[in-house]
Amino acid sequence: GEDVEQSLFLSVREGDSSVINCTYTDSSSTYLYWYKQEPGAGLQLLTYIFSNMDMKQDQRLTVLLNKKDKHLSLRIADTQTGDSAIYFCAESYTGNQFYFGTGTSLTVIP
Amino acid sequence: DADVTQTPRNRITKTGKRIMLECSQTKGHDRMYWYRQDPGLGLRLIYYSFDVKDINKGEISDGYSVSRQAQAKFSLSLESAIPNQTALYFCATSDGFGRGTNIQYFGAGTRLSVL
Numbered sequence: 001g002e003d004v005e006q007s008l009f010l011s012v013r014e015g016d017s018s019v020i021n022c023t024y025t026d027s028s029s030t031y032l033y034w035y036k037q038e039p040g041a042g043l044q045l046l047t048y049i050f051s052n053m054d055m056k057q058d059q060r061l062t063v064l065l066n067k068k069d070k071h072l073s074l075r076i077a078d079t080q081t082g083d084s085a086i087y088f089c090a091e092s093y094t095g096n097q098f099y100f101g102t103g104t105s106l107t108v109i110p
Numbered sequence: 111d112a113d114v115t116q117t118p119r120n121r122i123t124k125t126g127k128r129i130m131l132e133c134s135q136t137k138g139h140d141r142m143y144w145y146r147q148d149p150g151l152g153l154r155l156i157y158y159s160f161d162v163k164d165i166n167k168g169e170i171s172d173g174y175s176v177s178r179q180a181q182a183k184f185s186l187s188l189e190s191a192i193p194n195q196t197a198l199y200f201c202a203t204s205d206g207f208g209r210g211t212n213i214q215y216f217g218a219g220t221r222l223s224v225l
Contacts, residue, residue, distance in 0.1 A: 004152075031212060033213070033214075035216075040218075040219075042200055042216035042217050042218045043200070043214075043216045044216070045213050045214075045215075048213065050211075088152065090214075097155060097158065098143075098155070100152045100154075101152055102151060103152050
């Protein structure tokens with residue numbers, strides 16, 4: 001399968017911004033996604049970006065896509081304790097399969 | 111009610127037993143998927159189905175089988191469970207690119223322990 005890589009852990013203080021990074025290998029990705037997994041729950045879609053976009057903003061979330069470097073990031077502004085979770089990036093192309101990253105566990109320190 | 115329902119939520123079984131995990135969805139999607147999640151490995155695709163007559167192996171299908179009983183139902187079986195199949199299993203559905211953005215919708219997961 002494709003390699004979608006993320007760092008495993010990130011800690012931030014409440015009120016600071018969090019930036020979660022992801023690198024992927026398939027340059028033909030059509031959509032790239034960010035999912036959030038809270039303890040004991042399945043994955044929920046946070047946001048997605050089409051591959052011909054550079055940036056997408058949705059309230060506290062900003063997604064940046066650098067296609068040249070195959071780098072995707074998720075910025076969470078004013079991080080709250082409720083943002084503590086595992087965040088997965090994923091890519092999809094040809095419409096057939098998804099490839100998920102390993103997940104980044106975000107811990108928000110009060 | 112959840113759009114994607116998995117049963118059971120938790121299961122403990124013994125090596126060599128046959129286990130079935132069930133998934134049903136009310137989203138009306140044709141595409142359904144089974145993943146397993148292991149710490150540090152993310153989600154890995156076991157099987158996927160694009161309609162009742164279309165079943166495909168994913169990245170890690172060995173030791174697993176599936177059945178698509180209807181558009182809304184997709185079950186995963188472990189014919190003879192082994193301890194390294196201990197994991198969190200997720201079912202997901204999607205609408206595909208033809209109708210949308212291929213966003214996947216997940217069930218709450220089944221935690222399986224094989225002793």
